[in-house]
Amino acid sequence: YFVFEGKHTGIPFAGVPATGKTVKFSLMMLLRIADGKIIEHRSHVDVHDVLRQLGVN
DSSP: OOOEEEESSOOOTBOOOOOOEEEEEEEEEEEEEEEEEEEEEEEEEEEHHHHHHTOOO
């Protein structure tokens, strides 16, 4: 589980050009490991929450 905070600059996010707004969101990551190697990777981020912070929704 990670929490990220930063300013939306540079490349577009979900088609939204850089806004210069600060956003904060969490990312949950699940890894399945077998024989010391990652064999499956899943992650979840609430994209709608990020878009709301950018003023899109």
